[in-house]
Amino acid sequence: MGDEYKMVVIKASSEYVKNIMGKETYDKIEEFSKVIGYEYEFGEEVRIEFNPDRPDLFSFVTLADAIKKFYYNKRDETYNFSSGNMDISNENNKSGRPFIYTFIAKGERIGELLNDLIDFHESISDNVGRRRTKAAVGLHDYDTITQPLKYGSTDLKGEFCPYDEDKERKLEEIVLTHEKGKLFIDLAKTGNKVYALEDVNGIISIPPMLNSRRTRVNTSTKNFLVDITATNGETGRKLKLLSMYYFNSLGYELIDDSGILDAPPLKQGFESMGMENVNKVPKVIGNEIAQKDIYDYLRKMGYRVKDGTIGIPFYRIDVMGFVDLVEDISKARGYDKISEKEIKLKAFGSANPHKKFSNILSEIMIGMGFQEIMSFFITNSKNVEFGRQSRELKIMNPKSQDFSQLRNSIFPEMLEFFQRNLRRSYPQRIFEIGRILGEENEEEHMAFAVADSKNGYSYIKGYLETFLKALTQKNYFIDGSNLIKVIINGRGGTILIDDICVGFIGEILPEILLNYELANPVTVAEIDVDKLFSAIS
């Protein structure tokens, strides 16, 4: 828990927002934020930051619609559409982007709402459409189009005039120079061609990359052709529903030959859910709530409660089942209204034995005058040179040189610690217990180190003896026959308890000290905590 997934931002000048939402609705933005859980900023610009789960709200027009339903009893009992005959052929149904959906929205001149409309469609293509990879929406001025339409492909050598330019030029040049071309060419490619949506007069878009100049929408556009191309049919369907919701909120007539709003699982724009679910709501919330109130909360949130069923409106693509309804009911009711109920576990708590053991080891170390430190698991390549290499487990996508490797021992981090604290007073005695990546698995290690002008093997050995005396009466032995590459030959070795090697101890080689710009001798011991635990028990 505690993830922060990408937030979605919509913004526009406050004058503009007030105009398109209407004053009453605008004034409710603040209050409604407590219901939905978005963040807002008012200034010259209105800025609203949404969680990504409610794409239907990602515009001021649809936000206004939701506010009207919540506060002003706007009730949509059916969502209607007309069947028109869209003449379109799909030549790409075997390609990587096989799906195309279209519908027509007819209404008043779009006027100043144009920006909100475009931002909304950009936003849903980006979020629901996963940066257009899964699906993307294209908007056209329907009055400039002559059917039949064809979703096919075109050669990159051909010419095209992007929506924001005034002359045709070579597509292969456009994909290298146009901002959208550069961004989305990989998605538009099919074989060595690009997708193309054409009417009788030529290409109207290169989906999902660019629309044409000829069919470009502007403030005078009244009738829109909306196309959705998709690699995933379900995502494409969701984008179509969201786009239809936008136009529906504006009172546009929807003309759709696929009849999506009346096709299962939808009927008249609603998906129905059994009323019996309502009885389970109080149990999940944990408070008594009257059935009448539950209905009321649902209606405020845009659901239809009628004829013994609950209708989920078509644009709520995030609703996947009963618990989503419960959340909407809780939101409408307000989280403040939840009266809390004590819960008692029927068990005794138990600490993780590893953590318990670590705490004991820490106490011993502190008793000997060592300060605990903590360092990062992700480290640099210099620090992993000294330890045993893992079986080639590596970070595939490091963020920077300094944090590019998984540490395979702790003591190099301690050398860095001493380096950072070169000018602090001595002696410096430190220890750390933490995770490392061993040859095979992750291991829990403990390392302790001393930096001081008066320092040497007998010092660190003394600490090790005292440390082990606190844990075991077993014999242990320092085996100097295994050379350790960071330790002066003859001044350190592996630590054996009953022939189990639990770690190493010794004086760090001068060249390594100088490599970390250290001016004092350093002695260390590093121990595998799990091996230690099994060796002593």
Add this chain to the structure above:
Amino acid sequence: MEQGNSFHKDVQMTNITYELYLRKKYKINVTCFNYKNLNGRCTTMVLFSSIMKNKKLLNFHKFFKQNIIFQTVEISNNEAKLLYFLSQRDNSQPISIEECGESNLTQEEIRSASSWLKMKGMVDLSEVKEVKYELGDEGKIYLENGFPEENLLSLVKDRGEVSIDLVMKIMGDSNARIAIAQISKFGFAPIKGKIRWDADKGEIFKEEIERRRQVLKLIEAGMPLDKLFETTLQNLLKRGDVIYSRKKTRWNLSITEKGREYTKSSPIKLTIGELTPQILLDGSWKTAEFRKYELNLQGKQFNRVGRHPLKYLINEIREIFLQLGFTEMSGNYIESTGWNMDSLFIPQDHPARDMQDTFYIASKNKITFSKDEEKLFKKFGSVQKNGIRGYRGYGVDWHLNESEKLVLRTHTTPNTIRYLSKYKEIEGGYFSVEKVFRHESVDWKHLAEFHQIEGAVHSKDTSLATLKWFLKYFYAQLGFEDIRLVPSYYPYTEPSMDVIVKINGKDVELGGSGIFRPEVLKPLGIKYPVMAWGMGLERLALIYYGLNDLRQLYESDIDWLRNFKIKI
């Protein structure tokens, strides 16, 4: 606080705080460091330990002289002894430190005590430069056998006239040369190789020779030399190996009026400073008084060691959970995407799975998963694609190889899922405070790895109401009495709520919570509803320890670790 025991090492400090009053009526604390440097000089450094109200006081020395009067005077045992000794002397002539031997103090103790007394205005301590003389080897011989010039004079007197050659023969070359040079200055310069006797001149020279002898005798006896001997002394100094001069600095001590007043007003008793084994054994503690120390002086400084600041917090949080009956979990840092994401209903096309958000781990050898695990992953996939019993799923594509990638876990929630599925029919609570990773650049407010506090309850009684109760309890234990829950979103919980706390009047989001979706619980057969919550430990540490750079926790300054204030 024992003071003044610092003079036996080359450089060592002691300090004492005086309450000082400024003329401007500010009361400030001043710490005086009194130390002796390698040259044996005594220096007093004064440090202001409280914040100066008047920031203009940059010219500190001037200010110090003009505005500060020592107010409190506390006298140590040794100081008292010395002061008493000085006040008992008949005259007020300065006395050198060496001469204070009768005060029963060692030279070091006298030095220390006198410098403190000087600072307190009770004695004057003045430096006197002196010259001391010593006999050289020649000087010692002259004293025994007479000066060469003396011997030559009696030779000339006896013979009336002697040739230089004869002198050389009788006295030897070097002595003859010295003798002739000396005798020449008194009118016996050789003429044509011969020295002639002159009674008048002889008489004057004889007197001078006696003076020279006198000087040597006085030096031998270590007695002071009278001014009358100045010319003679200079003559002897010029001659090699007869006498040597040594310059010496002496510290002269004299009691001031203030010191005298003090001895009169407070009759001096012997008091005990540091309680030594000697005092303990000889019984002197029975009669002597224990000197009262200045109780608020700075104590001896040493370095503390202890747990890392985060560990105090971690253990505090562990205790809260353990008391409530939770079981502590632990898991690997390297995790499969199948567990890290798919088990939590995070679809394969979710942005959190992007390379920009998560550290992926490359493995040279192909990682193999058990058949059971693959079966489980496929189940997760089917839920994403087609949903499960009453839940329609995302309808998105799913591929097994996408679930078998390795990542540095982005949360500890997969652990919770593992524990829940292990004890799927038993009610219980689980928690951990362990590390998670995010694909972030490390800077003052971002870390690529940090600890996540995570807890979950699997119970028949789980509901939003019990979750709210738990959150209130938990945050209150952490010191946040006033929390607010706001709607939020996580792919694996529904409803989801974030926790808002008030910090210095500001709303701060500090953790997320929710009830696990059926899409998470059902495929694993987890019987009861599960509520869960989590928060970042480092953000809490930031608030607790007042840090302004998160890196300080992991790339620490040892002095911070030695001195941070533990949050209780």
